[in-house]
Amino acid sequence: xxxxxxxxxxxxxxxxxxxxxxxxxxxxxxxxxxxxxxxxxxxxxxxxxxxxxxxxxxxxxxxxxxxxxxxxxxxxxxxxxxxxxxxxxxxxxxxxxxxxxxxxxxxx
Amino acid sequence: xxxxxxxxxxxxxxxxxxxxxxxxxxxxxxxxxxxxxxxxxxxxxxxxxxxxxxxxxxxxxxxxxxxxxxxxxxxxxxxxxxxxxxxxxxxxxxxxxxxxxxxxxxxxxxxxxxxxxxxxxxxxxxxxxxxxx
Ligand code: HEM
Ligand code: HEM
Numbered sequence: 001x002x003x004x005x006x007x008x009x010x011x012x013x014x015x016x017x018x019x020x021x022x023x024x025x026x027x028x029x030x031x032x033x034x035x036x037x038x039x040x041x042x043x044x045x046x047x048x049x050x051x052x053x054x055x056x057x058x059x060x061x062x063x064x065x066x067x068x069x070x071x072x073x074x075x076x077x078x079x080x081x082x083x084x085x086x087x088x089x090x091x092x093x094x095x096x097x098x099x100x101x102x103x104x105x106x107x108x
Numbered sequence: 109x110x111x112x113x114x115x116x117x118x119x120x121x122x123x124x125x126x127x128x129x130x131x132x133x134x135x136x137x138x139x140x141x142x143x144x145x146x147x148x149x150x151x152x153x154x155x156x157x158x159x160x161x162x163x164x165x166x167x168x169x170x171x172x173x174x175x176x177x178x179x180x181x182x183x184x185x186x187x188x189x190x191x192x193x194x195x196x197x198x199x200x201x202x203x204x205x206x207x208x209x210x211x212x213x214x215x216x217x218x219x220x221x222x223x224x225x226x227x228x229x230x231x232x233x234x235x236x237x238x239x240x241x
Contacts, residue, residue, distance in 0.1 A: 007210065011203075011206070011207045011210060014200075014203045014204075014207065015203075015204070015207060017200070018200055018203075018204065021196065021200070025193075025196075029189075029240075030236075030239060037173075037174070037177070038166070038169075038170040038174060039170070041173075061156060062156075065149075065153045065156055066153075068149050068153065069150075072146065072149075072150070097160065100160065101160060104160075104163060104166060107166060107167040108166060
């Protein structure tokens with residue numbers, strides 16, 4: 001991807017996160033006047049559209065976070081080979097994080 | 109493309125530039141905004157890992173999760189959460205500012221917009237702190 005395209009995706013995922021993160025914080029922290037109980041969370045995630053939004057949030061935030069870290073590392077004067085290893089490593093990490101997050105949903 | 113051209117490494121930043129983002133001298137408002145955005149981004153990445161690790165209690169069932177909540181219910185953790193809200197609020201609002209700049213909107217007011225983002229973030233954090241304590 002060209003740097004300009006990468007920035008556009010960072011900007012787009014960031015703007016999407018404004019809404020998804022605001023929703024996440026409101027529902028999980030402020031709505032019930034504190035942290036949710038286990039039963040609250042199960043009931044919350046039983047709603048299909050909530051699953052969709054929380055899943056979208058997991059994928060978006062993981063992408064935005066790791067793409068951001070990649071950008072910072074690529075600022076460190078890396079060789080082309082090292083930059084490739086960074087991209088590969090962060091991609092694998094991202095897939096693992098998303099797989100773990102999706103698995104966590106299935107346990108509820 | 110011949111082989112030599114193919115093997116030529118991509119252009120690299122001159123060495124001093126690579127660490128410039130962490131330097132503390134000769135920084136304007138834009139420079140501080142950049143540093144703060146980067147540091148808040150890294151803090152949020154760290155929090156994301158921690159958060160997902162702590163949530164593994166969900167997979168270990170209701171008892172494990174309630175025990176985790178009991179641990180979280182301390183003034184120190186709530187204070188840290190207020191710090192987290194401040195971090196998110198600044199990164200999000202300054203992020204919106206950066207997107208506007210990227211599309212050439214309000215570029216000439218970029219310093220004023222930084223302070224708008226900063227003050228709004230402080231205000232949101234204060235409101236959240238009131239709601240949480
Ligand atoms: C809440 C809404 C958010 C918005 C609007 C947002 C916006 C942005 C934007 C526009 C950039 C690119 C900055 C630039 O180079 O011009 C960025 C970078 C970054 N973001 Fe976010 N972001 C948000 C949430 C998050 C979250 C939740 C995380 C971490 C889990 C995160 C981590 C990062 C990192 C590590 C960078 C790279 C910083 C750098 O290159 O200096 N952001 N963000
Ligand atoms: C203090 C504020 C927060 C609280 C109380 C909170 C609470 C929770 C709870 C109870 C869950 C599990 C139920 C659900 O999926 O909705 C969850 C999941 C999640 N949270 Fe948060 N959260 C907070 C902040 C954040 C922030 C700042 C981020 C991003 C950097 C984040 C990212 C996530 C993700 C990605 C999941 C989905 C995990 C999975 O796949 O199961 N949370 N959070």
